[in-house]
Structures are given as C-alpha cells and as structure tokens.
Amino acid sequence: MLTLLGAKSAAAFAARGGHFRFHWPLLAAATLALSSCMPATMSVATTADPADPTAKVARVGYRSAVAPYTSLRPAAPMPWRERNDAVTPQPKQDR
Template sequence: MSAQIGATSAAVGSVVRGIFERKLGAFAGLALAAVTLGGCAVPLAPLAGADPADPGAKVAGVGYRSTTAPYTSLRPTTPSGWKEQNQRVTPSPKSGHEH
C-alpha cells in the first residue's frame, strides 16, 4: 500500500513540477523580452519643459533659509526677585495731565 502511495505521489509531483517549470520558463522568457524591448520604446508624449538631460538647461536659483535663524536660547537663568520681574513688565507712567 505504501509503495502505491509513494508511486502516486511521485507521479503527481512529476506532473506538477513539469507544469511549474514550463510556466516558470514562459514567465522568465516574457520578463526577459519585456526588459530587453522596454528600453527601445519611444516616449508617447513630448517633454513639457526643458530636457532634464540637457546640462545647459536654465533652472531656478538655489537659496538657503535657516530653520533656526530666529532662535533664542531659553536655558534656565539665575532667578531674580519678584519685584524686579514686576518692574520690567509694568507699563511706564504717562507724562502730562489728562483732563
């Protein structure tokens, strides 16, 4: 019985491998043809601007803006008294008289 199962499994495996190898070979052939002929294809539409392969093509200038330019350090400082802090933020008294 086990010899019959082994023979059947070998026969089925052989058929499956044959189909797989043929399909794999056909797929590999199609892939090779597509890659080979893909480089010969003509562009379908003209370029919309200057040719990017042209080293003399005019392009916009390059600029630089620092992302940290307005940075001010906020490291901890020595604490000052609350009176001095209040004096710094208190509005200055108006000069003159208002009626």
C-alpha cells in the first residue's frame, strides 16, 4: 500500500514538473504507526502443543459448494436431429 502511495505521489510530482524525493524518516514513522494497529499474536507458551493428543481443537465443519443447485431445465432434451430440423429454413418451392 505504501508502494502504491509512493508511486502515485511520484507521478503527481512528475506531472507538475517537480522533482520527487522520498523521505525515509516519514516512511519509518508511518511503518511504526501502522504496526501499532496490528493485532497482538498469542505467545508460544499459551498455545496448545500440537503433539498433545488430549489438546482441545475446534470441530471441522463441511459445507458443500454445490448443495443449493437445482436444475432449471424446462423439459427433457430432444434428439438433435429433430431440434435441427425444427429451426432449419424450409426450401423454396418456386425454383
């Protein structure tokens, strides 16, 4: 996101004819400010041991991706020969 902001700023300065110079202290301050918004991670001591067979884990849920599907076909398909003959133009008889 900061890269995109820097690229947009550089393009705006170049369009105005000015010279763009990136300010590293500003980047460091922005990074420090945004890092305080990150959620705190759990410490290693409070997590369950993956090798412990008695550790409690969340249940696994399953939802089918195609479960709500219903066929919207209005009728059974006809053989292709009859369908093709039904839409073919009729030959002219006057020739």
